[in-house]
Amino acid sequence: MTSTTDWAARLERTSFIELDARARAAALLDDGAAYELCGPFDRIESPWLEPQGVVPQSDDGVVVVKGRLGGRPAVVIAIEQAFQGGGIGEVSGVKIATALSLAARDSRAGTTTAAVLLLETGGVRLQEANLGLATVAEVCSALLELRALAPVVGVIAGALGCFGGMSIAAGLCTKLIMTEEGRLGLDGPAVIESEAGVAEFDASDHPLIWSITGGRKRTRTGLADELVADDVATLRSAVIGAVAQGVPAEHRSQRIGELRAHIEAARPSEPPDLAAAGGPPMTRGRAWTQALADGGVNGGVPSVISADVTLGEDLARILTVVPDPHSPYHRARRGEVGLREGLALASEVTGTVAEDAHLPDERRRPIIALVDLPSQAYGRVEETFGIHQALAAAVDAYATARAAGHPVIVLIVGTALSGGLLAHGFQANQVLALDDPGVLIHAMHKEAAAKVTLRTVAELDELAGRILPLSYDVTDWARLGLCDELLTVENADVPTERDVGRAKDALTAAVARARRGPRDLSNRLDSPGARRTRTASRRVREALTAQWG
Missing domain, CATH: 3.90.226.10 (2-enoyl-CoA Hydratase; Chain A, domain 1)
Structure with missing residues (x-):
């Protein structure tokens, strides 16, 4: 009977992962109060893609929606994974950074405005390499500016996950919510394999990948705060709860002693041959x-x-x-x-x-x-x-x-x-x-x-x-x-x-x-x-x- 009830509930829920970025943002915010900013009809596209034979997108893969969340002012910033794998370029990165800075401006003026980041991204868009890298730095700066004033909640729901420089942004969030399908890491498996070889990381080994970067593992080891089911109502409730908790006295990225204790549990597999290694090079x-x-x-x-x-x-x-x-x-x-x-x-x-x-x-x-x-x-x-x-x-x-x-x-x-x-x-x-x-x-x-x-x-x-x-x-x-x-x-x-x-x-x-x-x-x-x-x-x-x- 319990099993039947569980399956019935599972079949009745609305998948968050199956929504696109715009629908995800709308699903989180309160009804009737949301409006999109700097959307596709503003037609601000990346100037760097078309010369490379890549078709640009008029919102550059980032959707910014302002409204209310559980009755509180909020902005939801959603990355569209279907466009360039959620890669961050010049336009998309500045959209994120500017929205965070404007939320900080409102918060300083007395209207506390939380931000929710829907992180489905492979990191820097390599077709815009150096500008993508620069805008990710600007995103991190703006996130920290807002985080001192209002909650910044990160959500990693889909199997694309959150990688590259944007994983650093995830590590700066007030709270981080993941599904079991979500992944979080600095370097994606394919990147590690291309840099270090298949012996270091086999990008085709999916069980290995999720055992290291999956939502369940990240939550269990304290690198994410809450594991939720792929369900719109459940995820919205978790986000509202995270925002309601306000700004903590100390954030995960400030708990250096705790992070050090976590890292000291690592057992590197290849201790060096000290005699062969020699002294530090000049x-x-x-x-x-x-x-x-x-x-x-x-x-x-x-x-x-x-x-x-x-x-x-x-x-x-x-x-x-x-x-x-x-x-x-x-x-x-x-x-x-x-x-x-x-x-x-x-x-x-x-x-x-x-x-x-x-x-x-x-x-x-x-x-x-x-x-x-x-x-x-x-x-x-x-x-x-x-x-x-x-x-x-x-x-x-x-x-x-x-x-x-x-x-x-x-x-x-x-x-x-x-x-x-x-x-x-x-x-x-x-x-x-x-x-x-x-x-x-x-x-x-x-x-x-x-x-x-x-x-x-x-x-x-x-x-x-x-x-x-x-x-x-x-x-x-x-x-x-x-x-x-x-x-x-x-x-x-x-x-x-x-x-x-x-x-x-x-x-x-x-x-x-x-x-x-x-x-x-x-x-x-x-x-x-x-x-x-x-x-x-x-x-x-x-x-x-x-x-x-």
Whole structure:
């Protein structure tokens, strides 16, 4: 009898997963009060897809609906998985970030406005690589701005799941609700297989995939808060309940001790041969840190080093991720940002903020994220223990420092790829980079990007010559309006005395600009480069702001 009743209830429920993004948003909000903003009839499309032979969509795959949820003001932001796999590009990313910022504006003005993120996404849209990466950083910043004022509830319902940089955003949410079908991880199985090989992660092994990233596993290990059935009424009730709980005193991405205890349960399968591994290599990151430092270089863990540097009247703290050949995590030995690195960065930044909390804003130390890293760590152990949450902790710490009045400056001296840059550097007030062929900034390694997008490396190179966000060239990247200054140096590998002096002068000027400027990332859309190349982003911001009410 019980079984019959259960099956009857199952057959009568309305599937949330089977709805498209627009219908999902409408299903959550109260009847009669919802209206869509910056919708398809505004016709703001990605300008980068059609030149690549990809048909754009007039809402760019993101639906923003404002209304009420359980009687409370709310905005639902739904990603349409049927368009480009839910990938985040220039237009879609700015829609999300702007909606979150406007909800924060209302909340500060006295109308507390919660946000619900329906996360069905593979992460950055590789056809818009560098702009997708930039807008994901802006989404994280805006989410944290709102999260201090009103609940931000994430929902991962469908089998596509939430991956890439948007998994970091999921890790920042006030509450995270999943179904058993949903998945959550930094790197999708196909990406890990393309980067590390089938022995590291077999993308065809579906039971393995769900045992690591599925909703049941993520809820059981505390990386999600509630597991619900695929039912509209059940999911709506869970979301209303999460919003009603309000803003907690501490968020998951701030509980560094708890995250560390969770990660310490990991048992890396390949301890290194210490004799064969040798000492740490002299990379650009280490060389520039040592050259800039006033004194010695320190580190809580071998792969994250810190130093102090005098910049004008300021004593700044430098943080750098460097290779650790002795790391027990075999996918994080070449300078990747992995589980330990994400938490170490979060601890260092949080510690600096706590030490300076008693000082007036103008005396709070600048934090310099010096970047030379190949990417995040692509590995099975990393996904099992939630690398996305470790990186979310670092993003949270950097953004919190910026909001507290610490100038956060990133200096890119070498490679800066994907989630590694999102976690370590892309929450900065000011962005500096060396004007050197060895500086490479992108959403994914070229060979892996070619495999994922079903193109050859030669085809990617040809497209990069025509499509600015696809370029791996640092001068092209700067033209997107993402860089405040390119520095010409004599020797990027072994900086000369003049190189160090030039870098210190540039960092000092960047600190002054950061102290004068906004404490969010809004200046990125107002830079001279952005005014020329991010016209679609600016149109989205203007349209959403005008329609918000």
